[in-house]
Amino acid sequence: MMLPILLTFPLLAAVPLFSLRSRRAERSVLFLHALLTVGAVLYWAFAGPEEFIGYFRADTGNLLFLALIAAVYLAVIPASYRYLEREKVSELWHRIYVVAMLLFVFSMTGAVLAKNLGLFWVFIEATTLASAPFIYFERHQSSLEATWKYVFICSVGIAIAFIGILFLALSAKGVSDLFYTDLIANAPQLGRFWLLFSFPFLVVGLGTKAGVAPMHSWLPDAHSEAPSPVSAFLSGMLLNTAFYGLYRIFLVMEAAGLRREAAIFFLVCGFASLLIGAVYISGATNYKRLLAYSSIENMGIIFIGVALGGAGLFAAFLHLTAHALTKSSLFITAGNIAHLFGTKEIAGVRGLREADRPTGALWGLGFAAIAGLPPFPIFISEFLIAREMVTQGRFGLLAAFLLLVTLVLYGMARAAFGMYLGSAPAAAKAGPSRPIDRLPEAALLTALLILGVAMPDAVRRIIDLATMSLLP
């Protein structure tokens, strides 16, 4: 009952917005949508799985992702309100923002809920289209450039993914159609050759959207140009959605007895991303780009975790959860900083601590969380991954992993302390008056602390179930 509502609401709601020209209405629609998503998640959590016209399915597998979408959405909306007020956005662009947001979330939800690989592809492509207006939102030449690269690279990637899907269909010819559940059920009968042949296409294609090397390049541009609340969504949720699709195909490979090959692809992509992250974080001059590179790095860690398997699998999904929450909080804070200091350059920000204490504190805590310091959950996931490496006796990997993670830490520390300490320039405006404005970030970080110190069993179970997404 919940599925049709959730899937149709944004489309139906988007239409009237063009007729009644009121910002309040637009915002309330957005807010309603968020509440609806939360409601849906709770509903499925208790009422159990649900099907819709055979193409959509909400089950224990994708509950985690829906929950994350809901959480990030809730955090992003107030931040968006603040952003829209601050930037004095024109009526038209206000509407564009709201509608695009509705469609963006719609397409992500659809992608997560889609049962059919082709349909998933459609929704993933739709995310690109829906988020393009955001990246162009501030309408500089640079944002134009970023948008162009984003749309073009992602579309090319997605086209490659489509080829992969075709090959997959070929391998499934006469055995199964492109419904995940069927694929996994008939995995052993799938044509090994075409399956193997399709995987690299899917890795490159969906990897583009998941922001892992080698097709990560659009990510820093897009994230740095988009409005910060949207960057939060891009980094916190979009990457995960793409990863989710890829992961389900990984499971198909595994069921077809091709785990080793699949794992090698994931491992290579993972370490490549980690390396890129380490290198460019240490040299970043723009803190939103730095956060973007850190997203690449974290996606890399997730891929590594999946490739390792065993405890690494749980670690990867825990990492994914933690990264989604942490990164959205960080991007929202970054938006406030950009407003406070009027620059995205690291060098331009000094003495955050005195300019606006709460922002400073959130920034510092966020960095502690993303850098994987205990007691934040990213530490736990990295710990589990390292442990899995030792258990499998892959000491070379362990050494590389720890080295790269430490280098990332160094790069982040330099930037974070550079911005946090020192004496603030007089130009820095006073921070937002009400502490309520800081609620979303604070809430996210609190949630993270709870996850890191004493994870509720429910959460743990949801993550566990997500790892075995397709098991009947």
Place this chain on the structure above:
Amino acid sequence: MTLFLAGILTLLAAGVFQAATPRPARIACFALLAVAGLLLAGAGAMTTLMNGAESVLFAFPFPLETVTLELDALSAFFVLVISFGGIAGTIYGAGYLGGYPDRPLRGHLFAFALFILSMLLVVTAREVLPFLFAWELMSLSSLVLVFFDRRNDEVRDATVNYFVAMHVAFALILTGFLLFMTRSGSGEFSSFAAATADGPFAETALLILFAGFAIKAGFIPFHSWLPKAHPAAPSHVSGLMSGVMIKTGIYGILRFTLIVGVPTTRLALIVLALALLSAVVGVLYALAQHDLKRLLAYHSVENIGIIGIGIGLAMLGLRIGNGPLILLGMAGALLHVLNHALFKGLLFYGAGAVYRAAHTRDIEKLGGLIGKMPATAALFILGSVAISGLPPLNGFISEFVLYLAMFAGAPLAAGAFGAVVVLTAGSLALTGILALYCFTKACGIVFLGTPRSDAADRAHDPGGAMLAGMALLALAILAVGLLPAPFFAAVATVAATFPFPGDAAAQAAPIVATLGTVSRVLVLFLSLFAFLYYMRSRLLARNGGVAADATWGCGYRHATARMQYTASSYVSPLMALTGRLLGLHTHLERPQGLFPARTAFRSHPHDLVDAYLIAPGAKLIRYLFSLLRWVQSGDMAQYILYGVLFLAAALAWIMGGT
């Protein structure tokens, strides 16, 4: 145990409530609660030292699951050190922070509470994750304390440096733990003993752990962060960091030696060698410093070295089953842990008082402070005598025990080991005399003579709280120095928990007696001194008293403050010998002509580890990174090319496979 837990909770309360109390009362409220908490914790540790180990277990959900806090002899001892150091630090800090009426200090005090709290947890935690959590909490809270003076760029760089060093250490410790965990299959430290069945494996794991803890403790060549972070921190923090925090590294080494039981010879010798290196080189670097707090920081490296000597000897003893080496070496090390906490705290607090009064840490700009701030001067000189390991103060006692260990242990050690022990004795003596040299410089140039700057001339003693904090430590120093027997007995019980051949108590008893004699001799010496001093005063009084006049300038009557011997000139004879080894850069402008306009001499101490280990490493990494510069060139076609190439490679790989 309940006392200990109550203490921890009180400490936490101190951190929380101070935020709620209005600013004027905040510091006082914090100090009261914190001291109370530390007293409770200390009392708890005392009871365990008397009645044996206790432990308490908490059940947590994932990821922590079970958290065991245990107070055995070793932990209890460190808890005592931490709580006493913490009390003195809190009292002094209360005074020191009084100088910042315009700052809310909420965060600072909270971090301060967490800092002490986390140290207490580190030495009592018994599983991997809780230990790592506490460890990280310790690093982060101390980090927050370090950048107290946040506007200063130097402080910022020191902070980053400290942060990274702590996390390299963290990574190493983590790796060591993981290695053990794979063999023992559990996160409990007690289970790690199982891993030692595989000798070489356990040795590797221990070496990695040792490297991690050595960074925290500040062994050379892992010390680089220490002389940067400690001066950057406000003095009440530097005192705690240097006196107490770095000892958690020592604790780690001891804890895992204890778990593993008998270390390999190689490990023991490595520890000993690094310890000797740290002791001698540390003090040589200290001699070259002009910054008072940097100088003290390098002395921390030296004293860690002395502690390490004790540990190394004990490890060697464990290996070759040599009773005196184990008992006395370990006891000496532990005693020195306590002593260093006392006098290094005192010295850093003294330096803080000087900085507060004269607004500079540059030794060359100070001088003559003994007239302006007599109390501080007296306390600082006391600390200096103690840290130089001279009787009748505590520093001597621990070095005495170490010498006993070596003299008693050497004959029982076979062949070359005996020689190693004797050479160690020689190096310890060298360290001691170098420390003496260095602290005569520190006291002499900073407090004696005539002021070298107006700031030094306007200096004055700090307020009551700061002095009280220092006095507390001074009393402890005297107590350990003059009545060493009970303290030795206490650490001997701790040392006896190590696998010991024969009856530890029986071996400790004569030493206790000896120390009794020592204290009697010291009393004799003091009374003799009192008598002589009385005689001298009487004689002078009888002979027509004392006439005051200018210092004898060899006929020159107009000596000025700038004509005094400076710190650099005082140590120049030694620097002439060792300067080049230390990478001391000197720059001299010789006087020119008949009436030379100006002449100048400057000397910059460079840390060789920074210059030849860390800087090249960083350079290498930067170079390797620059090899990947082309990746984000901004050209979209190139971006797509990556994907295409990856795809092509992957397909080729698959084709090759099928």
Place this chain on the structure above:
Amino acid sequence: MSQILTILFGVGILYLSLTSRMRTYIQVIALQGLILFLLIARDFGELDWFTFFFLSFETLAFKTLIVPAVLWRIVERTHVARETDPHIPQFGSVVIGTAVFLAGFAVTDWVSRIDPSVDALPFGIAVSTLIIAFFIILTRKKLITQVMGYMLMQNAVSLLMIAMAVELPLLVNLGVLLDIFTLLFLFLLFLGKLHSAYEETSRERLTSLRDQP
């Protein structure tokens, strides 16, 4: 019949690989759209009428008429008659074009030996088209040329679908079409904006967003 059409398709791209005139590009794309339509029309017997109608709409209306028309208009408006100095000289690209063809068919040969069910000719043509498309995207400088490269990719994919006789569910087909449509719309929109923002829209102009480690 379909053999000839497919070969024609191939000849089209071969010709394309060695020209640099915009109009030629557009004509080739339109031609390919037409061929795709015919290929589908050939075996409409198997399709239910709705799918057939829909596919023909996609290929005929969309790929053959609308998109080429819009592209044509942009070319007209912005007077970019030809791709100025492509990275590889004319002659070179001829050689590469033929090389690509050989490679494409080598792959096809290898594949069809493993899986005889694939129809070698359209498959080979499709693969070569794909490679040519990448080749154009990677080497040509004008953004509009790259959009055309992307169109080529789409055509190649459609041909591939036909070659492998993969049928996607209708819903999916609809979605795909909708996506491609919106995407091209976006392309053209931003292309317009880029033209107004930069006096000359070559790839090299869009490199202000970059990083150094």
Place this chain on the structure above:
Amino acid sequence: MVAHMLNILFLLFLPFLMLGVMSRIKALAGGRKGPPLLQPFFDMLKLLRKGAVVSRVTSWVFTVAPSLALAATLTALLLAPGVGRAQVISFDGDIVLCLYLLGLAKFFQLISALDTGSAFEGMGAGREALFSVIVEPSLFLFAGTLALVSGATSFGALFTLAQSGAWPAVAATTGTLLFFLLMLTEGCRIPVDDPNTHLELTMIHEVMILDNAGPDLAFLQYAAALKMYLFALLTAALVLPVDLSPLPAAFALPAVALLCAALAGIVESLVARFRISHVPQFLFLTVALALIALAASVYFRGGVA
């Protein structure tokens, strides 16, 4: 008991006697008659009867230092092996306390020198400190070596060598040499330092006590003499046979001490003072000797019970 009495008695006179012997020998070598043997003692008595002029710059450190130094040195000597290796006070590791008490004395002498704020005294202090940096380790190395062989930890026992055998011979020779060098150094004699030079720039110990006067000066000079005497004692302990009955021992000890003094006097009258910059190289000899002894001990240890 008798031995203790004698020891304390010797403490009071032998140091001065040694100084007297040295100057007498130098005088004879210079063709002069020289002062009476106990002249240094009379000098001290004279100083004790004088008042003092103290620099305005100085603080309590300066006033305390001399008495403290003397007290420390005296206590140290109470721990040293005297007649027949008997010590007034003896316990395990007393040697450490003894040497560290001397260290304490040095500490206060150095800072009291810096207390005057005079460049000359600072210079003297710097040099003095450097010299002890070099010689101190050699002492502990040697003591450690003895402990390594004898297994003893108390001063007297440490210096009890076996009657015959290769090791005792080596130990005795190296030790005697070592202590003689140390005596010259710590006693500030030529070739390290010249007690009666007349240019402050060339002094070391003398310049440190430039500003002390009256009883303070007396104390400091006495302390210096006592230090020399200590090394004489150690030499005696090394070379004198173990089983010497108290009475002959009571004569043997001063004999050795005076012999050392005489030797020092001869050296002083034959050798010129080194350039300051060359002194360290000379002092490294002591370390070398200690290391030789250590090496030998490791080599001979098989033969030692």
